[in-house]
């Protein structure tokens with residue numbers, strides 16, 4: 001399906017780091033919930049009260065209700081993340097039931113991880129149709145440190161980009177002659193135009 005090709009889940013680096021710490025700390029499974037922004041960005045992951053075993057984590061309705069009542073943005077809590085501990089990453093029957101239990105009018109992002117740093121991500125929607133997009137790429141959003149200006153200054157100070165001069169060679173094609181290259185700034189020339197002259 002075409003819509004799946006560009007679909008990916010993004011997650012804040014901060015949220016991902018918390019998930020890995022909790023995954024390491026838990027002997028077996030654990031669950032947490034996160035918010036989802038409009039551009040499918042998971043953030044602000046938080047733990048709720050839970051009783052876990054080596055192979056299960058209960059999403060207790062009472063604990064969930066308490067969590068949502070005290071959450072500053074309960075309407076944005078649309079991500080459920082849980083760990084399988086030392087087991088593989090897959091959607092168990094219990095996971096499927098849990099996802100159905102979290103059905104809402106927008107969407108639900110689910111991520112399952114394990115101690116080997118493996119993960120699996122999916123998006124479920126219930127309206128207007130029930131759809132599941134599974135095995136989606138998970139992209140970590142690094143915090144913007146405002147380094148663009150500094151990087152640009154250092155790049156210009158240290159990097160000279162040479163534009164290759166294209167010359168016809170004996171095979172009738174073209175090859176690059178680095179010896180005749182000139183320092184070039186402001187992007188590469190349009191090779192298609194240069195090549196057209198030699199055809």
Ligand SMILES: [Zn+2]
Pocket residue numbers: 082083084090091092095112
């Ligand atoms: Zn599971």
